Amino acid sequence: QVQLQESGPGLVKPSQTLSLTCTVSGGSISSGDYxxxxxxxxxxxxxEWIGYIHYSxxxxxxPSLKSRVTISLExxxxxxxxxxxxxxATDTAVYYCARDRxxxxxxxxxxxxxxxxxx
Amino acid sequence: QSVLTxxxxxxxxxxxxxxxxxxxxxxxxxxxIVNWYQQLPGTAPKLLIYTNNQRPSGVPDRxxxxxxxxxxxxxISGLQSEHEADYYCATWDDGLNCWVFGGGTKLTVL
Numbered sequence: 010q011v012q013l014q015e016s017g018p019g020l021v022k023p024s025q026t027l028s029l030t031c032t033v034s035g036g037s038i039s040s041g042d043y044x045x046x047x048x049x050x051x052x053x054x055x056x057e058w059i060g061y062i063h064y065s066x067x068x069x070x071x072p073s074l075k076s077r078v079t080i081s082l083e084x085x086x087x088x089x090x091x092x093x094x095x096x097x098a099t100d101t102a103v104y105y106c107a108r109d110r111x112x113x114x115x116x117x118x119x120x121x122x123x124x125x126x127x128x
Numbered sequence: 129q130s131v132l133t134x135x136x137x138x139x140x141x142x143x144x145x146x147x148x149x150x151x152x153x154x155x156x157x158x159x160x161i162v163n164w165y166q167q168l169p170g171t172a173p174k175l176l177i178y179t180n181n182q183r184p185s186g187v188p189d190r191x192x193x194x195x196x197x198x199x200x201x202x203x204i205s206g207l208q209s210e211h212e213a214d215y216y217c218a219t220w221d222d223g224l225n226c227w228v229f230g231g232g233t234k235l236t237v238l
Contacts, residue, residue: 055130056165056173056216058227071226105172112161112179114218114227118172 011036013106013119021100021126027093029122030083031106038087039064044109047080047091049102050121057102061109062089096126131156132217132230139236145205148233150217152198156228160220162200164193167214167232176215177202209237 017029031045038045047059060070062080070078079092093100103123107115133151140146150162164177175184177193180200190205200219204211217230 055232056218056229058218058229060226069226072224113163113175115163115165115173116175116178116184118174121172 011108011117013108013117015104015106015119015122017122017124019123019125021096021124022128023097023126024095027091027096027100027104027124027126029091029104029106029124031089031091031119033087033089033108036108038082038089039084041065042110045080045082045089046107046109046114048105048107048115048118050105051099051102058114059091059093059104098126100124101126130231131221131224131228132219134215134217134230134233136231137234137236139238140204140207141238142207142209144207145203146207146235147204148202148215148217148235150200150202150230152200152219154198155223156198156219156221157195157200158198159222162193162195162217162219164191164200164202165216165218167216169213173216204235207237211235212237 012034014032021027044061046061062068077094082089103121105121106119108117161179165173166176167173180195181193192203194201214232216232221228
């Protein structure tokens with residue numbers, strides 16, 4: 010069974026870049042059947058899809074975040090990463106990595122990583 | 129303000145059947161499949177229903193989904209205390225060109 014685990018700094022200063030990595034086990038990110046996503050959830054609020062990457066390198070981002078988001082693959086480590094630039098307090102959230110398949114966002118999820126934006 | 133509209137709360141007594149609605153538009157639910165997620169307190173969301181009414185392996189048949197027009201519903205029969213959670217609907221939005229989620233419904237078992 011595939012498992013995902015987020016890692017990265019839990020505190021980021023305003024205007025800096027948030028960086029998180031998702032390590033995938035029990036499956037290969039190079040499988041063409043899946044997409045690899047980031048989804049976030051501000052404290053006490055709902056879910057927001059950030060974007061996904063396919064093993065081919067093709068990406069697709071939420072238009073509301075597109076100018077600040079980069080998702081990339083590290084195939085040799087079976088990992089994918091998120092970078093969100095110019096962060097503000099409104100970017101404080103639990104960030105989840107997830108596996109998508111056609112028609113389904115998030116059939117498997119990581120446990121989530123809380124990132125707080127504060128000076 | 130979420131693109132998909134869910135009631136913020138729902139409740140029922142043990143053994144009851146409850147339904148949670150998810151309302152959208154022709155650019156999202158009206159033209160695409162709907163998925164549902166369960167988020168137990170302090171945990172990550174878990175896929176509960178996909179492609180409108182399909183259950184992943186391991187999800188009991190007390191959970192069911194349906195879709196009609198620009199709305200979808202999740203039904204839970206034989207309500208139990210362990211079903212207390214937040215429930216989210218999601219679908220692709222052709223206008224926004226991204227996945228969109230409902231605001232979530234907090235289910236309380238009285």
